[in-house]
């Protein structure tokens with residue numbers, strides 16, 4: 001990157017971003033790359049540093065150390081109003097005394113502009129986010145989804161190279177949230193710019209993003225496609241944070257080409273031997289998704305059988321979540337779509353024989 005002009009293949013590069021508040025380390029050496037026109041979700045539990053990281057990208061928060069490049073350009077010396085990033089806030093931060101048109105036009109009006117051209121552009125933006133016909137309305141006369149659209153239009157009219165979104169759908173009801181997810185994704189594709197989207201909602205992250213970065217205690221735990229994060233979590237934290245995963249732990253007993261046998265407190269467990277062949281005697285963790293564990297029948301094979309005690313059932317619309325206690329005292333979940341007319345569930349406390357296939361059991365490598 002020294003001398004000459006860098007050819008940027010990345011929209012954003014974060015290199016060793018660290019932020020301390022006094023003694024407290026909120027961000028601890030974050031490295032993250034965002035490709036051209038990529039939709040990246042940043043996900044993690046409360047307090048892991050998502051908002052701080054987004055505010056740093058927006059230029060609203062300083063770093064203790066680290067660098068940030070947008071399209072190969074270091075932003076250290078670029079003042080906030082010249083930065084090619086725009087933040088869409090969780091609470092929209094719209095101007096309540098202005099109407100929709102004036103809210104959208106607010107940013108461009110601060111700089112040199114031709115009123116007739118600005119009007120054309122505002123109409124274009126309103127069209128893009130389906131706000132036509134609402135331009136004279138006051139903000140207080142809008143629904144949550146409409147306010148969200150105004151906030152988006154107000155940000156994209158400034159033609160950012162990267163749009164930063166901080167839990168933008170959290171104030172909306174479930175139905176509208178799902179609709180807006182689709183709209184946001186379409187908007188991102190229409191604009192062809194990168195979106196960086198902070199959320200603690202896994203479904204939102206997985207349904208919209210090209211890649212997801214999972215943060216924990218100010219560090220990046222894993223970055224990957226939703227499929228990779230979901231099916232192949234690379235750490236115990238990600239496996240437990242994401243989805244309905246169950247974890248089993250034990251020492252590697254035997255390793256063959258097809259499966260690895262692990263001696264666990266709940267009996268032997270066989271898992272796929274992955275590319276990183278585990279060593280005999282090493283402690284490993286095996287992840288099995290909740291919908292891959294079934295009640296064993298006389299016909300299920302002996303690949304993996306576990307005795308468990310049913311503790312409870314939760315009805316979740318189209319499926320049931322069952323909680324079981326394992327012999328070692330741990331809890332596991334299984335998800336099943338019970339057939340209509342199936343016999344009533346056995347009572348809590350009754351023993352059950354559970355089954356899962358070797359091909360649905362993955363070893364997670366830990367440092």
Ligand SMILES: Nc1ncnc2c1ncn2[C@@H]1O[C@H](COP(=O)(O)OP(=O)(O)OP(=O)(O)O)[C@@H](O)[C@H]1O
Nearest residue numbers: 021024026044045046047048049050051052053200
């Ligand atoms: N100005 C500040 N001074 C001191 N500590 C701060 C400051 N801002 C953030 N923190 C701390 O840094 C950590 C990360 O905060 P941040 O708001 O980035 O988390 P988050 O992942 O966005 O959380 P949430 O999902 O709850 O919004 C938290 O422990 C928070 O208390």
